Amino acid sequence: MAVPTTLPAYLIEDAVTRALAEDLGRAGDITSAATIPADKAAEAAIVARQPGIVAGMMLARRAFALVDPAARLEVLVADGDAVHAGAVLGRVHGPARAILAGERVALNFVGHLSGIASATAAFVQAVSGTGARITCTRKTTPGLRALEKHAVRCGGGSNHRFGLDDAVLIKDNHIAVAGGVAPAIEKARAAVGHLVKVEVEVDDLDQLREALTAGPDAVLLDNMSLAELRDAVGIVAGRAATEASGGVTIGNVRAIAETGVDFISSGWITHSAPALDVGLDITA
Amino acid sequence: MAVPTTLPAYLIEDAVTRALAEDLGRAGDITSAATIPADKAAEAAIVARQPGIVAGMMLARRAFALVDPAARLEVLVADGDAVHAGAVLGRVHGPARAILAGERVALNFVGHLSGIASATAAFVQAVSGTGARITCTRKTTPGLRALEKHAVRCGGGSNHRFGLDDAVLIKDNHIAVAGGVAPAIEKARAAVGHLVKVEVEVDDLDQLREALTAGPDAVLLDNMSLAELRDAVGIVAGRAATEASGGVTIGNVRAIAETGVDFISSGWITHSAPALDVGLDITA
């Protein structure tokens, strides 16, 4: 399935440059410089060691190119593709030194982002046919949010807010200070532009009913039981998007989806998904 | 246990600034700005929701301060401390807007790094009494390596190379091109300064014996069986540090340690450790 979005090039450039600086440090790959002649060429394959969903190949390609423009990665899969164990994700040709110097940065990006994409895809698969969509949160690895949100899209998930600035999400503290759910929603609406949505987090059905009187775009049903979620969906009756959150696991996500909620959000898919095992094999 | 190292302040500044930029974006916390008066004060506690080892509190403190110097986090635990579920890790006082705006960045750092520290500590605990030390790899999250290496130290682990430039690690590709293990080691020694160590990766005992003739500082015993590891330790006989790697899990790490190796390296503790669950509770 084609992923309907792209990562801006400047984000790729920035992320790869930083990662290379971190790995090459102050003297570069001293092992390869000492043992491998500058003019030695090589070829290598980036290989998935386990099945999963691929994300981040453009970062791998850029990593090799930034080490040495002569090191070119031919990407063989699209971000968002499902691959089996042993699949060749790309082939890199060029100076052996550059391939070895770029290897770890390239694999770290692909492994980390494919891990997130794969975890997302597992949740998406689990709710298949229910109409519910899996969405991420702001619980992301510091500095990598835009990349991780891209990985969530690669896994078939949907993106929640990118930051505190692009949508309103009213929580209990805001409600307490604002003097109730409805006043909080009204204050937010008055403050933000007409292209900013307003979501409100509610803890129980009474609060939900009160919130709906102010017409939020979405309601976040936090830590509700399946029964409460079902009731909440009935109460909302299509007047707002419904989002379930709290304690979502691969084990309970389908049951949550079957309550009829529109979205199920998980912090786990970004902050705790294990990396996908990918490696680089020298082939020539 | 006191962690014997510190993170340079400029790394903290850079990481926190980037994470805040990512979260505050182009308009800051629009929800709080709309619903909470600028002069409303608050207090909150950062609380561990599960037991683990803490890492990254100085990043949390800096996060609040960079949002607003008036928001001050009093840190109540030291990085490296073991905490129980419910433990209060710190208390933040200041403008309510700043506390809410800094919350997610602060928690993302503490959750991510404490997750790594806790995973490391579990491995360290598993090998307790054997003399083996747990060490990390370069399989880290791009852009966060120095922070993650700090977290490994907080968990009682030891750090492997920080990058390609601060130690030599000779692998099969280098050996193949250099014309053997011994020539590779000699070339490396000649190229690097007297304060750079040389480690060589070997796949079997014959290669190990050959490597030892060139006097490496350390040997990486890759993907060997427990029996091979035991034999390897005997062959090395203290002439080099021994490091086991490949397929290390919490289930087999003690058995590996009991072979007598000095170091056991794990990529999992940095690339796949789940975040520690930490939250922020408004207390006033």
Add this chain to the structure above:
Amino acid sequence: MAVPTTLPAYLIEDAVTRALAEDLGRAGDITSAATIPADKAAEAAIVARQPGIVAGMMLARRAFALVDPAARLEVLVADGDAVHAGAVLGRVHGPARAILAGERVALNFVGHLSGIASATAAFVQAVSGTGARITCTRKTTPGLRALEKHAVRCGGGSNHRFGLDDAVLIKDNHIAVAGGVAPAIEKARAAVGHLVKVEVEVDDLDQLREALTAGPDAVLLDNMSLAELRDAVGIVAGRAATEASGGVTIGNVRAIAETGVDFISSGWITHSAPALDVGLDITA
């Protein structure tokens, strides 16, 4: 009127640092260094030379502080305040050298942003009582968008999209490729998260009717006559936010507002508003 949002501190820091670097260059204020002793103190007032709406005072304060922490600007008006000619916006105390070195950067920020706030306020005033809100566009000065959007808010205006990434705005080119208004809206809805709004630009009433079948959050009525706008508002009938754009001037904005549209967008208020005349008077 309190402005319901704030500028993130890191944006202020970045903007002021760059502006100072641009002005102080490679040797700082060589005139003051040559003619004024380092220990000479002074006081000065930032004064509005014409009436208007103030914006950007926190940038002025930071400018003096970054030249020399001993130069402190006491801000006497809030961003968003209306001031008369001669009003003192703030008073700065400190080393004379620092006051003179920071003067131009401070005034350039306040003059530029107050110009935008004042222009916005003139439009807001012109539509007073109609229910229409004035909103900005992406036609901003390169590198200053977040600051200029803040100035629009200071003038009582509302913010449109901050960038291409935080809301969908479907235009004729998208419609042509997507195969019609409705398919374009549906594709966009499927691609973006539940907290992203979808607006569609329409050129005539037929296209408007077709667009409404796909349920956009907002419709941009581009370059329509007053009669068309009135009809469009009737057709929409509250099912979407309505935004008029194209050729908006201080002379016709009220007539446009009286058609009943919800929002009127103007690029002029950000790309062409003249600066507000502000100066610095040494007072001691």
Add this chain to the structure above:
Amino acid sequence: MAVPTTLPAYLIEDAVTRALAEDLGRAGDITSAATIPADKAAEAAIVARQPGIVAGMMLARRAFALVDPAARLEVLVADGDAVHAGAVLGRVHGPARAILAGERVALNFVGHLSGIASATAAFVQAVSGTGARITCTRKTTPGLRALEKHAVRCGGGSNHRFGLDDAVLIKDNHIAVAGGVAPAIEKARAAVGHLVKVEVEVDDLDQLREALTAGPDAVLLDNMSLAELRDAVGIVAGRAATEASGGVTIGNVRAIAETGVDFISSGWITHSAPALDVGLDITA
């Protein structure tokens, strides 16, 4: 007329990169990504909607290239050229997504800088034949000074100081502290290198006469009447460059020029010139 200077490439790179980051944000052009296939090609023309002087085309070209190297802008006019309404300034070919994603940044640069060039050119035209030159000030948009000074040159104007560090400009505060005009000039001369010019601002003819005794390179005649300016020019008698400033408008600039001053400086041409209306038309 060929513009006798160029903008350093690193300034272009920096300005465009920042502007793109500001507009593409964290997810890029989500509308185009959702509605336009990645392999859809397009062509477009950048068109002047009103007559004026062009400036900034190299920034537009770089904007498209940084979004996607496959998007190439062929520039058809030189910076500094006068164009009529409807003139095609350049043609861009490449992926439709990249053209739409780069459009606004490209136009914002060209519109802003051409606005300044056009305003400058209007002043230059007004003084045609008098021998007076139009010059800018340090009243520029924060962060864009070097670009705006280039635009002034494109409009036929001359550049004043780029910052506080590249020339001495002695004002009343410096004079007061230094103990007079002559001592101030002498202190400045002694402090700066032999390639730094010294200008002094004078408010009346007596101060002018005193200043001339110390041999400044230029005198700034601030807010003088036409009669005073004429007298001042006579008094200076070619011993220094003469610059008139204060309250310069398109209405009075010729009269000022006819007093015989060498330079007339205007802050308005950089801080308040309206943008030139330029647009992008998809042509295929």
Add this chain to the structure above:
Amino acid sequence: MAVPTTLPAYLIEDAVTRALAEDLGRAGDITSAATIPADKAAEAAIVARQPGIVAGMMLARRAFALVDPAARLEVLVADGDAVHAGAVLGRVHGPARAILAGERVALNFVGHLSGIASATAAFVQAVSGTGARITCTRKTTPGLRALEKHAVRCGGGSNHRFGLDDAVLIKDNHIAVAGGVAPAIEKARAAVGHLVKVEVEVDDLDQLREALTAGPDAVLLDNMSLAELRDAVGIVAGRAATEASGGVTIGNVRAIAETGVDFISSGWITHSAPALDVGLDITA
């Protein structure tokens, strides 16, 4: 003697931050972290090990503060002061770890810049009483030009151009293309603003005479014999500043000065001056 200029604070911040990053790297001072408790305090003196002129103390102060705000350097000499061997330049108090971590960066700045100041002062001293001034060139250490130009001022020297952009210096290649000295000067005058000086390099007296017809602000007399220099000064007769360059050494600089030239430029004082020997002694 008071140095009549200052270094902009942002240049200090940038230079020190980079130098610390370079030295503290990815894990900080691992030796001190391992051997010295975090709460151990210390005092130390920065001491000149040889006589010279001090420059760069504010960089040393900032270095300690950026390692740890608790480490405060009290500066006891002013930049530009002459000191004897053994002189205490400053005293630093604070955490022992921070003092040791900041030591090398602080000393590297003071040693490098004081070396330049001292070399400059030696040349200045050598020409004492002649009326000639010593000036630097653009032959500076890459990335440190503004700091090194400050050091030249500390040594009593005068600054030449800071870059290619702040003054015109016409050399033989420009003359050849422009069609002669006079046309080159005229083209330059027409292109630059009224606060930019024009210097022209001449190789012999004929070229000098031709150059003077176009009225340059300064003439650079390149690689001329003492006799030629004397003649050149006579020919110029005060119509332009005269600058001698080429092969200037401490041995011949006075003879050059006695030819009557106004300025003598030396690249050696910035690109080859040996560092001043400064050290840090722990005193408590």
Add this chain to the structure above:
Amino acid sequence: MAVPTTLPAYLIEDAVTRALAEDLGRAGDITSAATIPADKAAEAAIVARQPGIVAGMMLARRAFALVDPAARLEVLVADGDAVHAGAVLGRVHGPARAILAGERVALNFVGHLSGIASATAAFVQAVSGTGARITCTRKTTPGLRALEKHAVRCGGGSNHRFGLDDAVLIKDNHIAVAGGVAPAIEKARAAVGHLVKVEVEVDDLDQLREALTAGPDAVLLDNMSLAELRDAVGIVAGRAATEASGGVTIGNVRAIAETGVDFISSGWITHSAPALDVGLDITA
């Protein structure tokens, strides 16, 4: 002799970009822009004016390319090559403006780094046949350490620590606080990873003997007489690398080497080596 290491490309990019910004400033090469047409082509040779060892040619190449991609430097010597006076190090072709604009930055890098390489080579030559190696220190020019360490390698020298973080170097202050040499070494060993070496500085032979009991990787013999050095080498007897430091000059370095030490460190080769005289000759 091939230099067995390389400089990471990102370090070259960063260093050259900064140096160009410093030299081109806010308006670029205003002299060439005024006097040389944009389409004028030229060729030039970079020439050594004195014999020495070359270092930094890749920085020169990048400097021209970053000014204008059409300016291409063909490098004719390898970093580390010995060249005679008059040797052509490279030839640059392209726009005359770009060649003149990039000249100074290119030469400043090559002159500075070749000066260090040449100074290092002189020391290396002086100890030829003794078995001693010349090594650098952390006494480098702020901001240029990695480049200068590369230059040391080009001169045949060996690199000491790159920073405080990549090796342990225990000095008297650490020893005093840690309670002796042996405890200090043990604390360090326990704190750092298995790929970090530990060196200890000793002032006399007793301290040396005590240090050796704790098994350091290297001992720094500071400011010892030749006799002491000889004794020290005998005491160490191959159990650790031996490094002599303090007061090393080209006059005494061979005598030091003949004591049998393994390494001789010099701060002079990085902080005080005079630049190699290199120039650019326009050839067409």
